Amino acid sequence: MKLHRITALVQRHLFLYRRSLPRLMEIFYWPFLDLVVWGFITVYLMKFQGQLPGVVTFFLGALILWDVLFRAQQGITISFLEEIWARNLMNLFASPLKPSEFLAATMALSVFKVTAVSFVMATCALAFYDYNVFMIGLSLIPFVLNLIVAGWIIGVLTTSLIMRFGQEAEVLAWGMVFLFQPISCVFYPIDILPAWLQAIAWGNPAAHIFEGMRAVLTTAVFPGAHLAWATGLNLLYFALMVGWFHYTFNVCKERGLLVRVGE
Amino acid sequence: MPAPIVEVRNLTKRFGDFMAVDGISFDIQPGEILGLLGPNGAGKTTTIQMLLGLITPTAGSIRMFGLDLATHREQILQQVNFSSTYISMPYSLTVEENLWVVAKLYGMTEIHRRIDDVLKKVELEDSRTKVTRRLSSGQMTRLTLAKAFLTEPKVLLLDEPTASLDPDIAHKIRALLKEVRQSSGLSILYTSHNMREMEEMSDRIIFLQKGKIVAQGTAQEITQRFGQRDLEDVFLKLAREP
Numbered sequence: 001m002k003l004h005r006i007t008a009l010v011q012r013h014l015f016l017y018r019r020s021l022p023r024l025m026e027i028f029y030w031p032f033l034d035l036v037v038w039g040f041i042t043v044y045l046m047k048f049q050g051q052l053p054g055v056v057t058f059f060l061g062a063l064i065l066w067d068v069l070f071r072a073q074q075g076i077t078i079s080f081l082e083e084i085w086a087r088n089l090m091n092l093f094a095s096p097l098k099p100s101e102f103l104a105a106t107m108a109l110s111v112f113k114v115t116a117v118s119f120v121m122a123t124c125a126l127a128f129y130d131y132n133v134f135m136i137g138l139s140l141i142p143f144v145l146n147l148i149v150a151g152w153i154i155g156v157l158t159t160s161l162i163m164r165f166g167q168e169a170e171v172l173a174w175g176m177v178f179l180f181q182p183i184s185c186v187f188y189p190i191d192i193l194p195a196w197l198q199a200i201a202w203g204n205p206a207a208h209i210f211e212g213m214r215a216v217l218t219t220a221v222f223p224g225a226h227l228a229w230a231t232g233l234n235l236l237y238f239a240l241m242v243g244w245f246h247y248t249f250n251v252c253k254e255r256g257l258l259v260r261v262g263e
Numbered sequence: 264m265p266a267p268i269v270e271v272r273n274l275t276k277r278f279g280d281f282m283a284v285d286g287i288s289f290d291i292q293p294g295e296i297l298g299l300l301g302p303n304g305a306g307k308t309t310t311i312q313m314l315l316g317l318i319t320p321t322a323g324s325i326r327m328f329g330l331d332l333a334t335h336r337e338q339i340l341q342q343v344n345f346s347s348t349y350i351s352m353p354y355s356l357t358v359e360e361n362l363w364v365v366a367k368l369y370g371m372t373e374i375h376r377r378i379d380d381v382l383k384k385v386e387l388e389d390s391r392t393k394v395t396r397r398l399s400s401g402q403m404t405r406l407t408l409a410k411a412f413l414t415e416p417k418v419l420l421l422d423e424p425t426a427s428l429d430p431d432i433a434h435k436i437r438a439l440l441k442e443v444r445q446s447s448g449l450s451i452l453y454t455s456h457n458m459r460e461m462e463e464m465s466d467r468i469i470f471l472q473k474g475k476i477v478a479q480g481t482a483q484e485i486t487q488r489f490g491q492r493d494l495e496d497v498f499l500k501l502a503r504e505p
Binding site for chain 1 (some may be wrong): 276279283312315316317318336337338341342346347352354356363364366367368370373394
């Protein structure tokens with residue numbers, strides 16, 4: 001991998017933010033609205049504080065972390081879509097750029113987006129609801145890192161599908177991550193799910209991450225088992241998805257789909 | 264005779280039942296301009312896309328600079344660039360930003376000087392800070408040419424590079440290509456539907472029809488072989504054959 005090719009691609013996307021209001025909205029407007037709506041729901045639920053202890057932390061914390069996953073996925077998929085919309089894929093893949101360098105650049109962009117969105121949301125939560133997400137503690141950091149990787153996995157899967165099936169599959173860029181939401185147990189514990197769905201959810205790294213987050217909040221014990229499961233599953237799925245992306249890339253080159261993906 | 268810079272052998276591309284390119288072989292010598300002619304669907308663009316590593320051949324081989332494209336993609340594409348009427352550059356970036364990204368992708372140094380030079384060459388100096396969306400189609404074509412020149416390739420693949428240009432700019436671009444070829448020994452594969460342009464630009468021409476090479480040689484050799492007045496008549500004769 002060559003760093004100059006990765007930074008070129010990252011810079012190409014950062015140039016977009018200089019003069020694009022819709023792209024800035026993606027960082028400021030939607031996360032802000034999300035937070036406002038869920039903030040009011042949380043304020044309402046606080047009336048039942050007795051029955052639902054730590055409701056603010058549960059909901060606002062979960063929301064901010066869900067956005068980490070969502071933006072990490074979007075960082076990869078939307079970057080790919082930007083190249084389709086700009087009819088730029090040919091320019092990129094007729095250059096020495098390797099598919100792995102392309103993925104690395106989109107992952108770097110996803111970290112940029114996650115950082116920017118998390119900063120906006122954490123600041124708004126503090127300003128409007130007096131909620132400090134960092135109160136959860138340093139033990140949250142490995143879970144957040146795992147959440148970013150989980151977002152990358154969904155992002156690479158979605159990108160591969162769009163590359164293979166063309167712009168018709170574009171809607172997946174916004175919808176795919178929500179397929180995983182019910183089994184990620186973002187806003188409820190995993191034991192709420194029916195037994196058969198619990199079995200599936202335990203195979204989802206995000207479920208371990210959100211379960212771990214709740215354990216951090218409610219117990220003094222660090223949930224090492226959840227972290228180990230989330231990390232192990234992430235490593236496995238990440239390797240599989242990168243392999244799947246390369247396989248799809250080669251299939252697209254064989255079928256001539258790479259040059260027609262934007263049509 | 265020096266070794267060919269591009270060697271294509273039995274290149275074949277099949278999409279399901281459709282044979283897009285059918286076992287073609289050709290060489291491009293250093294400093295040569297090879298014209299690729301043929302009606303729509305003859306396989307010209309597919310051939311160029313295979314040379315750029317964007318489509319995997321069904322069979323056959325592509326070698327450039329003595330290396331196999333299948334195994335040395337990165338080293339080869341570092342020295343190759345292309346321009347086409349059918350591609351564009353990201354609309355939301357300025358002309359300069361777009362060229363900067365390309366230069367970085369190819370690991371160029373002295374980027375600002377190179378951008379200055381190349382914008383002067385294609386007469387886009389005044390559009391340097393213009394957002395690409397605001398360029399006319401002719402300016403866009405010149406930008407994609409600037410992109411191709413910027414990386415100082417040894418092989419340039421041009422798919423109808425003057426199709427959307429007015430005669431004045433098209434003439435300037437042809438003159439520029441000849442000048443660059445003269446000064447740097449650039450090898451060019453050139454497609455166009457403008458027969459006069461093909462005659463003017465190409466040292467040799469390959470005629471493709473239904474994915475096969477049906478004629479090759481200089482423009483004069485081809486017109487003589489088919490007993491026609493000029494290349495356009497040859498084109499019409501071949502394109503209308505059942």
